[in-house]
Amino acid sequence: MLFIIEDTINGIIMGSIYGLAALGLTIIFGVLKVINFAHGSMLMVAMYTAYWAVILTGLHPYLTLLIVVPVMFVFGYLLQDILIKPIFKAEKDVREPITVIIVTTGVWYILDNLALLVFGPQYRNIQDNPLRGKMIEIGDMLISVPKLWGFCAAIVTTALIYLFLQKTRMGRAVRATSLDRDAASLQGINQYKVYNITVGIGTAVAGVAGVALVPFYNVFPSVGVLFDIKCFIIVVLGGLGSIWGALLGGMIVGVIESVGPQFMAATWTEAVVYALFLLFLFFKPSGLFGVKYDW
């Protein structure tokens, strides 16, 4: 019985980090109504940035947040301003421009393969870092310390994003735009500025997830792909656009992945996750917490 509890706890902890990785995706979807297929690649960029920051400057892995978050914010801001904005301007009357999916897929391919060109295919990890392989014992259970910090980061980041959206003036503008972009524009909100900032924040959150992952996860050019599809699944489970839904969806996936192998071959858990995803898509596309939109 104990091992199931231990697996569940480990699943929740790892799942919250998945949720943190997916949080940026759901923020961007909530406002722009488009799925950013390059989200996993953003995570990859964040992980490489954090990795090189540690290697080159010798910072503590978590202090790289000070570098990674601003870099990723600017990256997302520019991406939206240069690539996605022209599409929105060209397809004003389309609610969910499919072209954005295609363009962000292009960004995904460019970033992943540029990383392959520049850094090579090898798996990298930070060898001499104070957190590597560190465990704490609670009763008879072992819990990885860097994952526990990742769990804390996920909760804190989600709460901060929630407070930003609820309490600040900018957050209110973001929420207004997400409800109805034309009505928001009529109230004097600069729709494109809100979009730029939203994508910037979503990408910066992917940066936080990258920093949380770097102390215990390998960095390699296609690491984003592993998270990409997982993130899509998580945000649909939790409800596209729902902030707390992303965290819960991540935990569900995490628990399936860590408890599942007790009952079946570990590789089958992936199929279970896909099946759950499809069931949600068919029967409850708005997810657990999603707002019921007009589809």
Next chain:
Amino acid sequence: MNPRLYRKLPLVLAAVGAFALPLVLRSPTYLHILILLYLYAYLTTSWNLVGGFAGVLPLGHAAFIGIGAYTSTVLSLQYGISPWAGMLVGALLSAVVGVIIGLPTFKMRGAYFALATIAFAEGIRVMVENIDYLGPLQLNGPRGLQIPPLKTGFLNFMFAEKEPYYYIILLMLTGALVLTWFVSRSKLGYYLVAGGEEPEAAQALGVNVARAKLIAMAMSSFLTAFAGTFWAQFTLYIHPKSVMSLDISFEIAFIALIGGRGSIAGPVLGALLLRPVSDFSRIYFGSTLPGLHLVIFGVVLILVMLYQPRGLQEPLTRIYNRVMDRICGGREAAA
């Protein structure tokens, strides 16, 4: 001369040239590259039936390639059935799966449809990777199936030279293009375009949009499975990552989008433009600059989407027509 005639003539000549090419071109390397080019043009043409005309974005067509490849290979390895018969069985099976996938997913919009097709294709791949024996059928999980190159000959769909493969895939491509031409001029084609652009308006006019999309999906998955059998017989080794990977699904969609979705020439044009980039960059830069061709794909894709969202087929057709008018129309004016 009539513009319709002289605009068509070079295309006919190019098609004849394609059939005559192996008489001149003897290098197996170039034939191999051309076979892959036609294979991708064929796959993209099949994709185009649903992804182009119906205005949705399916990103899981590799599943149908896998179903075609596995069905014919299992049948020929274990029961000695000719791959040609297996090809047909696989295509029928694939069409059924296509309809099963289409039934719930065509109700979804934009991004949801794309995600659902990805999940279906990946789910099928994960299942094949985890199944060694499906009842009496041996699938060999992640290790895949090898076809022993013993009995060459037409009935066994196995040849020592590249030329027979070249002609088979060229004929398949021609067939798919002719079918697309018929569909684009049929009631079904108009239903699909109408349903893709304005589903509500089309429904209000009495078009059964869902049914039209399902028929297109069935045809598309049927044709795609053929390519799977061809692939298996051409490479003689299949495993889930080779025939069902997400990369193939994406590459098909890329070629269609860059060439021009929803047009007959688009997929062929896209394959003509992109396949050489990928093959030659792999030949010349494969060891020094890995992944270069995918960076190029990405850049081209973004530029095309931003500046020519209907694909390169449109501006290129315009230029082509103008050039042909200048060459042939000038003579007419002089006469």
